[in-house]
Amino acid sequence: MNAETKAAEAIRFVLNGKTVEFAVRPDTTALDLVRLHAGLTGTKEGCAEGDCGACTVLLRRGDGPRQAANACIMTAAQLDGTELTTVEGLKHDGALTPLQDAMAQNGSSQCGFCTPGIVMALTGLIEENPEPEETAIHDALAGNLCRCTGYRPIVEATKVAAKAKPASIARSVLPPLRSEIAVGGCVLHQPGDLAGLLELRGRYPDAVLLAGGTDLGVARADYHSGWDRIVSTAHVRELRAITATRDEWTFGAAVTWEEVLATVADDYPSLATLIRRFGSTQIRSMGTIGGNIGTASPIGDGPPPLIALGATITLASRADGERSILLEDFFLDYRKTAMRPDEVIISVTLPRLKDGELFRVYKLSKRYDQDISTVCGAFWLRMEGDTVSECRIAYGGMAAIPKRAKSSENKIIGRPLDSESTRAAVEALSDDFSPLSDWRGSAEYRMKAAGALIQRLAHDAAGETVEVMAL
Numbered sequence: 001m002n003a004e005t006k007a008a009e010a011i012r013f014v015l016n017g018k019t020v021e022f023a024v025r026p027d028t029t030a031l032d033l034v035r036l037h038a039g040l041t042g043t044k045e046g047c048a049e050g051d052c053g054a055c056t057v058l059l060r061r062g063d064g065p066r067q068a069a070n071a072c073i074m075t076a077a078q079l080d081g082t083e084l085t086t087v088e089g090l091k092h093d094g095a096l097t098p099l100q101d102a103m104a105q106n107g108s109s110q111c112g113f114c115t116p117g118i119v120m121a122l123t124g125l126i127e128e129n130p131e132p133e134e135t136a137i138h139d140a141l142a143g144n145l146c147r148c149t150g151y152r153p154i155v156e157a158t159k160v161a162a163k164a165k166p167a168s169i170a171r172s173v174l175p176p177l178r179s180e181i182a183v184g185g186c187v188l189h190q191p192g193d194l195a196g197l198l199e200l201r202g203r204y205p206d207a208v209l210l211a212g213g214t215d216l217g218v219a220r221a222d223y224h225s226g227w228d229r230i231v232s233t234a235h236v237r238e239l240r241a242i243t244a245t246r247d248e249w250t251f252g253a254a255v256t257w258e259e260v261l262a263t264v265a266d267d268y269p270s271l272a273t274l275i276r277r278f279g280s281t282q283i284r285s286m287g288t289i290g291g292n293i294g295t296a297s298p299i300g301d302g303p304p305p306l307i308a309l310g311a312t313i314t315l316a317s318r319a320d321g322e323r324s325i326l327l328e329d330f331f332l333d334y335r336k337t338a339m340r341p342d343e344v345i346i347s348v349t350l351p352r353l354k355d356g357e358l359f360r361v362y363k364l365s366k367r368y369d370q371d372i373s374t375v376c377g378a379f380w381l382r383m384e385g386d387t388v389s390e391c392r393i394a395y396g397g398m399a400a401i402p403k404r405a406k407s408s409e410n411k412i413i414g415r416p417l418d419s420e421s422t423r424a425a426v427e428a429l430s431d432d433f434s435p436l437s438d439w440r441g442s443a444e445y446r447m448k449a450a451g452a453l454i455q456r457l458a459h460d461a462a463g464e465t466v467e468v469m470a471l
């Protein structure tokens with residue numbers, strides 16, 4: 001922004017069809033904004049950390065569809081220039097939508113606390129997929145907890161509603177984004193291109209670099225922290241791009257997991273299966289691939305498969321330009337990375353699978369849906385005949401960082417993937433890892449589970465069906 005331009009003093013967006021402005025700090029939660037400032041109390045607060053879905057709203061950004069998102073971990077900063085729909089905005093001319101009607105007729109609500117969130121999540125589903133299969137309905141509900149009705153009547157009501165003619169959705173004209181908004185001592189910057197982002201990152205290395213906010217929003221809620229300066233990556237053109245060549249895919253860092261999922265389903269089906277278990281629809285529609293890497297969690301689900309696939313990431317700063325490194329070299333120690341304070345992650349590049357290559361990733365968590373991994377194992381093998389000529393194995397949940405199992409890999413390379421090499425690879429895991437015990441799993445469990453995943457890979461590679469317990 002040039003020096004003469006004054007920062008805007010309110011967040012401006014479309015709320016239930018009308019353009020509104022609220023002079024709230026950009027780090028106010030979207031949930032507080034709609035409940036306390038807009039007086040719309042249909043959106044509920046349950047867990048306040050993205051887990052229960054009671055606060056689900058629909059958010060439309062740019063030309064995209066309306067997508068379910070958790071208002072409790074979203075900030076007002078993420079609303080400027082968007083369209084937000086709360087449960088109050090669903091009625092047309094005072095009439096309930098077919099879904100609301102079917103929920104009421106089918107006994108799909110008892111105490112009703114979860115109901116607005118469930119209606120919003122399922123509305124998002126039906127708008128995108130007017131004839132959802134039962135599995136799609138369950139997927140859409142993975143981020144919504146109902147403690148008293150049970151899900152069967154909710155699923156049945158969704159099927160009834162999906163048969164009704166969907167109401168046409170009026171798309172509001174979105175107000176233009178403002179590059180800087182300052183309210184109550186909190187400043188939000190919304191650069192539209194990489195040059196602008198790098199300039200701001202260089203000038204304010206301590207500002208909160210906000211992508212989808214699904215990690216930052218939880219941390220903010222947990223520690224009741226305020227943010228004085230926010231630099232958003234959500235509108236940076238280069239970070240929103242997905243490009244493909246014959247040999248690789250490149251995902252901009254601000255591409256969401258829903259967008260990654262829609263892209264990779266054919267090329268990496270095993271990765272797609274993992275992403276369907278990444279949080280919930282609400283989390284995947286906001287959470288980004290760059291945020292998952294930037295947060296550097298030892299149990300993040302993105303890094304193990306990306307490392308096993310041989311991904312590189314491109315970092316950039318205004319002072320030193322761009323550099324690319326292998327993702328496995330990015331993680332240095334617990335939550336410590338090779339990224340300098342003035343750098344950002346621009347993109348992640350994944351080699352496409354070639355003939356003779358095999359890729360699998362397996363996630364073990366306490367709960368099948370909406371849970372972070374206890375152990376995640378990812379395996380990439382290149383076969384020459386029956387022999388493994390190259391191999392990368394990466395685990396999450398086994399060390400302070402997502403990490404390759406090089407000793408284990410060495411027991412497989414140059415051999416067939418048979419019971420002997422597999423046993424040796426499992427034994428070698430103790431040279432690669434000495435995991436911690438925590439509430440997700442003991443060290444002993446983690447070692448056994450990591451070994452079992454190598455055995456599962458061998459069965460999978462041999463085309464044998466393995467009966468796998470979800471947990």
Ligand SMILES: Cc1cc2nc3c(=O)[nH]c(=O)nc-3n(C[C@H](O)[C@H](O)[C@H](O)COP(=O)(O)OP(=O)(O)OC[C@H]3O[C@@H](n4cnc5c(N)ncnc54)[C@H](O)[C@@H]3O)c2cc1C
Nearest residue numbers: 050211212213214215216279287288291292294300301345
């Ligand atoms: C209920 C719930 C369920 C979840 N389930 C899963 C799960 O199953 N698996 C899993 O792995 N994770 C899960 N997560 C964690 C989270 O959703 C992911 O890590 C997500 O990918 C984070 O992306 P984001 O865009 O929301 O990041 P943000 O919260 O915006 O940012 C996270 C960190 O990355 C940094 N960052 C963001 N973009 C960049 C960039 N371009 N360059 C440098 N740094 C950057 C930020 O500064 C911040 O430090 C879950 C979270 C919640 C709340």
Ligand code: FES
Nearest residue numbers: 046047048053072
């Ligand atoms: S209040 Fe539980 S997900 Fe938002």
Ligand code: FES
Nearest residue numbers: 110111112146147
């Ligand atoms: S109806 Fe009571 S929690 Fe779902």
